Amino acid sequence: MPEISELSIARLTRVLEDFTRMHIRLPAERRLSFTTLSVLHTLAGGGPKRLTELAGSEQVTQSAITQMVTKLEREGLVERHPDPSDGRAVLVHVTAAGAAIVDGRRAERVARLSELADRLTSAERAAVAAALPALARMVELHSTAIGDPPIERGAGESDSGTDTPRDSARR
Amino acid sequence: MPEISELSIARLTRVLEDFTRMHIRLPAERRLSFTTLSVLHTLAGGGPKRLTELAGSEQVTQSAITQMVTKLEREGLVERHPDPSDGRAVLVHVTAAGAAIVDGRRAERVARLSELADRLTSAERAAVAAALPALARMVELHSTAIGDPPIERGAGESDSGTDTPRDSARR
């Protein structure tokens, strides 16, 4: 156990909760459900996945994933391909249109955070920059502890339900 | 526009997205919906609110709030009281049982983050601690920009949908 640190976990928790709320409130153009956006994000970040894998990572039933993927396929956001290594399985791929949605939402978040960062002092920005590696490592420690595959940093991963409950509300 | 900063907003965005996902995946004992937990959190943090206020802050319709509050009242988690200053309005108060749920969930988050922080180096913890005021100020800048009332730091506020889609999934 490490020596006493000045870091207030309670305060960190509050701040992260607040950012979560900010992300969730981000309005959306397109009317996609919470879990749907999470699936697109997972696929865009981690590449093609089986339905069962998605069910596990999104914490909904496999049945729900089947239904959602069917809907997303109709909308042209994902595609089903057979898994060459297992005749029972299906690999869900995100399409360019699906990836564009994920990218668009991330761009909105970046824009929003940029506005806020611009209003900080340069000392404050430097403090945040200095903390980023440690925060990233906390995330990494979490995913390895949980047994998830380590987060791939090529494209995306990580949105999850970062949206308004139904993303609707503002039609 | 401020001078060039070393802060990578893109990276900050990713890290915050990851924390959001961590929070959302936090399993729950009690089976409460996403929006329900958010309402409890808002009430526990900001005190009694009208139904219309809740509808605005949760981004669902007023009708949905009416139905949810009715259900929460049956379960003893909130109470309806008349608004002395407006005969049309109702003030929704969180009960001790309701507040206990919010506190319990926060405690889980604190515990989880504590574990992770324990595994950082003391230099990393210090870096996070040094960044906390700036991160808190970003949140504050956000809420004032949005026109929300400034976040009250007496009790809570901020959870929002920080939960598994239906919080069920793991019965």
Add this chain to the structure above:
DNA sequence: GCAACTTAATTAAGTTACTGATACAGTTTG
């Protein structure tokens, strides 16, 4: 001080995203 408008909450009916329980095809195992 009352008619016209606005605002707060409720109610009712419909939609959607989920769950749970099967069913079934393909894979592994003895």
Add this chain to the structure above:
DNA sequence: CAAACTGTATCAGTAACTTAATTAAGTTGC
């Protein structure tokens, strides 16, 4: 190759939403 297992799909039911309409209380203008 039969038995057991795994991955996906289907179906029926439920819970949380939506929109639209209703009731009641407050506000405004003359």
